[in-house]
Amino acid sequence: xxxxxxxxxxxxxxxxxxxxxxxxxxxxxxxxxxxxxxxxxxxxxxxxxxxxxxxxxxxxxxxxxxxxxxxxxxxxxxxxxxxxxxxxxxxxxxxxxxxxxxxxxxxxxxxxxxxxxxxxxxxxxxxxxxxxxxxxxxxxxxxxxxxxxxxxxxxxxxxxxxxxxxxxxxxxxxxxxxxxxxxxxxxxxxxxxxxxxxxxxxxxxxxxxxxxxxxxxxxxxxxxxxxxxxxxxxxxxxxxxxxx
Amino acid sequence: xxxxxxxxxxxxxxxxxxxxxxxxxxxxxxxxxxxxxxxxxxxxxxxxxxxxxxxxxxxxxxxxxxxxxxxxxxxxxxxxxxxxxxxxxxxxxxxxxxxxxxxxxxxxxxxxxxxxxxxxxxxxxxxxxxxxxxxxxxxxxxxxxxxxxxxxxxxxxxxxxxxxxxxxxxxxxxxxxxxxxxxxxxxxxxxxxxxxxxxxxxxxxxxxxxxxxxxxxxxxxxxxxxxxxxxxxxxxxxxxxxxx
DNA sequence: CAATCCATTTTGTGATCACATATCGAAGAT
DNA sequence: ATCTTCGATATGTGATCACAAAATGGATTG
Numbered sequence: 162x163x164x165x166x167x168x169x170x171x172x173x174x175x176x177x178x179x180x181x182x183x184x185x186x187x188x189x190x191x192x193x194x195x196x197x198x199x200x201x202x203x204x205x206x207x208x209x210x211x212x213x214x215x216x217x218x219x220x221x222x223x224x225x226x227x228x229x230x231x232x233x234x235x236x237x238x239x240x241x242x243x244x245x246x247x248x249x250x251x252x253x254x255x256x257x258x259x260x261x262x263x264x265x266x267x268x269x270x271x272x273x274x275x276x277x278x279x280x281x282x283x284x285x286x287x288x289x290x291x292x293x294x295x296x297x298x299x300x301x302x303x304x305x306x307x308x309x310x311x312x313x314x315x316x317x318x319x320x321x322x323x324x325x326x327x328x329x330x331x332x333x334x335x336x337x338x339x340x341x342x343x344x345x346x347x348x349x350x351x352x353x354x355x356x357x358x359x360x361x362x363x364x365x366x367x368x369x370x371x372x373x374x375x376x377x378x379x380x381x382x383x384x385x386x387x388x389x390x391x392x393x394x395x396x397x398x399x400x401x402x403x404x405x
Numbered sequence: 406x407x408x409x410x411x412x413x414x415x416x417x418x419x420x421x422x423x424x425x426x427x428x429x430x431x432x433x434x435x436x437x438x439x440x441x442x443x444x445x446x447x448x449x450x451x452x453x454x455x456x457x458x459x460x461x462x463x464x465x466x467x468x469x470x471x472x473x474x475x476x477x478x479x480x481x482x483x484x485x486x487x488x489x490x491x492x493x494x495x496x497x498x499x500x501x502x503x504x505x506x507x508x509x510x511x512x513x514x515x516x517x518x519x520x521x522x523x524x525x526x527x528x529x530x531x532x533x534x535x536x537x538x539x540x541x542x543x544x545x546x547x548x549x550x551x552x553x554x555x556x557x558x559x560x561x562x563x564x565x566x567x568x569x570x571x572x573x574x575x576x577x578x579x580x581x582x583x584x585x586x587x588x589x590x591x592x593x594x595x596x597x598x599x600x601x602x603x604x605x606x607x608x609x610x611x612x613x614x615x616x617x618x619x620x621x622x623x624x625x626x627x628x629x630x631x632x633x634x635x636x637x638x639x640x641x642x643x644x645x646x647x648x649x
Numbered sequence: 650c651a652a653t654c655c656a657t658t659t660t661g662t663g664a665t666c667a668c669a670t671a672t673c674g675a676a677g678a679t
Numbered sequence: 680a681t682c683t684t685c686g687a688t689a690t691g692t693g694a695t696c697a698c699a700a701a702a703t704g705g706a707t708t709g
Binding site for chain 1: 559
Binding site for chain 1: 661662663664665670671672
């Protein structure tokens with residue numbers, strides 16, 4: 162009726178706080194283990210504590226934040242023990258998303274992915290640390306959106322939330338450039354599989370991308386330990402109770 | 406120091422409201438699409454609106470509830486379109502949990518699972534509708550807990566939340582007894598695979614359990630449509646754009 | 650009979666207050 | 680110097696209030 166005005170943002174303050182905290186976590190603007198207080202965040206965001214506490218509770222539900230017995234909130238920290246656990250879940254879920262994406266891929270999406278991957282590569286050569294993380298994330302989520310499943314996208318979103326804070330450390334690790342370069346190559350392998358609608362290979366390649374990056378990071382951040390292996394499908398020593 | 410008193414529940418009201426709503430959803434005490442209001446729930450629970458709105462927001466984050474543009478809350482309803490989508494995600498995630506459980510299974514867990522499955526079977530023969538759903542859930546989550554992954558347990562918990570409300574319909578469908586009986590048999594297949602630490606078979610059998618029950622329910626609840634098939638790994642018609 | 654209008658009620662949202670508990674810091678004791 | 684103690688401050692939690700937007704339900708009009 163009237164094109165002199167444009168639609169404005171009608172979302173609730175709580176929703177915007179939630180999204181803002183989410184972005185901050187994705188981009189590693191909070192450190193793992195960092196303590197967050199409602200009033201401090203409210204002051205920083207320029208609102209009352211009310212919307213903040215609801216947003217924080219939602220993030221606790223997603224395991225992005227942890228509530229200590231003291232009832233204080235802290236950014237979820239990954240210990241070595243559950244690091245592997247979360248990585249393996251990511252390989253399964255995100256691998257499955259890639260599988261779905263390969264089955265549903267329309268030709269346009271692959272050229273789009275190549276474009277995203279090229280920008281990712283340029284950020285690497287430009288030594289743009291923020292751009293590398295962003296480019297990698299951009300590529301992955303473009304694949305997951307091609308899977309055309311809100312359910313999956315939601316789950317994967319919470320999985321990534323958990324890793325955002327530790328990803329900020331990546332840029333300070335020596336050899337990250339080479340690691341990212343290998344990522345570009347594996348991404349191309351994912352795209353090629355999607356082009357052929359080869360779901361199995363797309364899944365494998367994407368899980369490989371996650372696993373390779375994860376075990377590189379694990380080695381440098383947690384300091385060695387054995388490698389992160391794909392899980393076997395049959396356990397050796399049939400019928401034996403696992404020794405504790 | 407003093408054993409004349411016992412520990413009491415020190416969780417927040419909000420947490421208890423959240424758990425209560427969660428249980429209500431699991432047990433199908435809310436109908437899909439039902440509208441929930443904060444004040445009404447608060448009155449029914451005997452608290453102020455404050456803890457309720459936080460609990461509700463958490464459930465929205467888990468996709469168990471939906472917030473309409475009117476900003477009213479309703480129990481998430483499954484349409485035929487995304488029913489299959491969620492079921493397939495469940496097959497992947499819960500199948501993976503079974504795979505993990507098979508690798509980690511200690512002998513005790515299998516006898517425990519058989520016991521749970523027997524109780525499940527007894528509920529069926531006793532025509533105890535509530536007991537059937539509960540027994541089935543009990544078995545599944547016993548398997549998932551054996552996977553020893555908090556991450557997985559959390560994800561699967563939210564997946565089940567989504568299906569709780571529609572599960573209440575199962576008891577009114579003719580032939581549910583036979584369906585549940587087949588479930589007991591497939592459960593046994595899962596247990597046998599776990600005993601042999603055959604992770605691949607455990608995963609397959611558990612996904613089969615979900616898929617069989619889901620396509621039975623789908624046929625009777627949504628009324629026919631084609632069957633729910635496991636996803637192919639290669640698409641026919643290579644390089645062809647999918648017709649819309 | 651159907652549609653419209655308007656007063657009333659309901660409902661989510663944000664802000665503020667009250668309070669119990671936890672945390673911190675300085676003064677004091679051993 | 681180290682530990683303890685105690686007042687002051689900070690923090691999460693629950694309740695209440697205020698308000699705008701939506702839903703409701705008659706009364707009125709065509």
